[in-house]
Amino acid sequence: AAGVIQSPRHLIKEKRETATLKCYPIPRHDTVYWYQQGPGQDPQFLISFYEKMQSDKGSIPDRFSAQQFSDYHSELNMSSLELGDSALYFCASSFPGGYNEQFFGPGTRLTVL
Amino acid sequence: KQEVTQIPAALSVPEGENLVLNCSFTDSAIYNLQWFRQDPGKGLTSLLLIQSSQREQTSGRLNASLDKSSGRSTLYIAASQPGDSATYLCAVRMDSSYKLIFGSGTRLLVRP
Numbered sequence: 001a002a003g004v005i006q007s008p009r010h011l012i013k014e015k016r017e018t019a020t021l022k023c024y025p026i027p028r029h030d031t032v033y034w035y036q037q038g039p040g041q042d043p044q045f046l047i048s049f050y051e052k053m054q055s056d057k058g059s060i061p062d063r064f065s066a067q068q069f070s071d072y073h074s075e076l077n078m079s080s081l082e083l084g085d086s087a088l089y090f091c092a093s094s095f096p097g098g099y100n101e102q103f104f105g106p107g108t109r110l111t112v113l
Numbered sequence: 114k115q116e117v118t119q120i121p122a123a124l125s126v127p128e129g130e131n132l133v134l135n136c137s138f139t140d141s142a143i144y145n146l147q148w149f150r151q152d153p154g155k156g157l158t159s160l161l162l163i164q165s166s167q168r169e170q171t172s173g174r175l176n177a178s179l180d181k182s183s184g185r186s187t188l189y190i191a192a193s194q195p196g197d198s199a200t201y202l203c204a205v206r207m208d209s210s211y212k213l214i215f216g217s218g219t220r221l222l223v224r225p
Binding site: 031056058107 | 158
């Protein structure tokens with residue numbers, strides 16, 4: 001079965017650089033979610049989109065922005081990277097409606113040097 | 114503010130044992146609850162989803178229960194195997210939100 005695809009899987013950046021993470025949801029899923037998991041921590045919600053509109057917002061820094069495109073893929077843009085941004089970034093997708101189980105991708109491991 | 118707690122933080126059992134992982138939440142206005150498995154440095158695999166109106170869900174050797182009024186869920190693993198070794202996370206979705214709020218997980222080791 002098709003799963004959530006994230007690219008790249010690994011990314012190394014210098015401080016103050018920018019990074020773009022991409023997420024391709026499971027076919028026919030129109031809702032995407034972004035989570036950040038720091039070392040030894042539980043995942044923290046960043047932002048979500050439903051039908052290309054922002055549906056919910058969590059503890060996402062102002063330096064980060066995201067959008068969902070017409071084909072439902074989503075991109076997380078991160079600017080002025082800081083050492084503390086080093087983490088695993090997960091994208092998840094779901095159907096809307098009652099049984100909206102969230103399915104997670106393999107994650108992008110971002111390392112900021 | 115919703116808080117999700119998982120007890121114990123770590124658990125080591127011999128192969129073949131039945132075991133129970135606990136998850137509690139402070140605000141009962143949840144929409145649903147999901148149990149996940151995470152291997153070190155890997156993604157989250159969804160194990161079971163329980164809607165707020167349901168009492169339990171089963172998948173193979175896994176059974177999850179939900180007592181919304183008391184703010185508790187349990188994940189029962191029957192006949193544990195070394196391959197079950199992983200971190201198990203529970204997460205709740207509130208009525209008014211799209212996001213999942215995670216517990217800190219239970220790190221399970223099943224010894225051969």
